[in-house]
Amino acid sequence: MELIEGLLRIANLFLSIVAGILAITLFKISHKKEYSNPWKVLMITLVVFAINQILNAIRAFDIYPLPYYITEIVPTIIIALMITAVVMQIYVSKGK
Secondary structure: HHHHHHHHHHHHHHHHHHHHHHHHHHHHHHOOOHHHHHHHHHHHHHHHHHHHHHHEEEEEEEEEEEOOHHHHHHHHHHHHHHHHHHHHHHHHHOOO
16 A cells, blocks of 8 residues: 555655646746746745655655655645735736
8 A cells, every 4th residue: 555655755756746737838838027926935845856756655655764744744745835825926926
């Protein structure tokens, strides 16, 4: 069961890499600075998500013993960054 969990973690990591490539492509298309600020936060979120997936894969495969709280703090950071990006996008779309 741990092997399946680890393989799913690795699959999530590859999906986050694909999402990162798409985010970078969309970021390059956007030329206005105010429209790109939420994307910058989303790219940081994506990097933190990739770190989270790596930590979860390390824990799933028992490569290195990680404290349990580490893999619980990182998702909290991801959620906070996502909320920040959404709020920034709302302000940008309203023109403030």
